[in-house]
Amino acid sequence: MARMKFICDAERCIECNGCTTACKNEHEVPWGVNRRRLVTLNDGVPGERSISVACMHCTDAPCMAVCPVDCFYRTDDEIVLHDKDLCIGCGYCFYACPFGAPQYPQAGAFGLRGKMDKCTFCAGGPEENFSVEEFRKYGRNRIAEGKLPACAEMCSTKALLAGDSAVIARIYKVRVTTRGKGEELWGWKVAYGGSDKVSDNLQPVGKA
Amino acid sequence: MKTILVATLAAGLLAACHEIPQDAPKPYAGKEDVKPYAGDLFKGDKQKFEQALAQRAQSQDEYLHIGDENAPKQ
16 A cells, blocks of 8 residues: 655745645634644745645654544554544643644633544545545545545645655655755654655655 | 672662553554545545556656656656
């Protein structure tokens, strides 16, 4: 099976927020919850860089390790998902996540937290595919439609790539060799271990 | 006698110097998820599903999009 990952190309991201808007729209994400967001470093300074951040679907996911009710699971495609029926909204995963991916809707007065919500790689959750329940809890299931996450497919500069790690690493490598810079795969070392250089992450397609 | 006492004490003290593994895989306690290729679209054909995703991923390569003959070879 494929190993699904995201790559955000900091050399290309123009901070247009197309990815965040696509995500919000695709899944009808409630107000106050941001499954994907943009982070700009050195904003306003020449040479600023923007990164589109969401759940990276880590290899050794810290959220999975700390969850007291064990509501996380990994699909065959290595996508990290969770069962909202089981989640108690404790917030441990938020503290554990190096990317700040888990989000909590406000569920009442005095900052009462609802169940955790995060990027699903557009793969829905543990409900029947394309069901109303799945959409209500987790959003649209584009993966079951044979499509990639809406954020990456929406990206106008193709800064955000999503899909099988072997395929997207190859696309990225061609880019890097063409432009001659920006080999770093943002967040890969933290999420998947090993190296964050694209040349060290190239594997034959289908073997990742 | 003294040696036995020291050895027992050392063994007793060192017994606390171990770490309980905290990264042991925990079983998932929630509902079973349906495979993404199980629906009407792919009818359980995993290969067709993988092909569709791979094709989609490849289409993110704009060098292929524009059909540039001088594009770098992969």
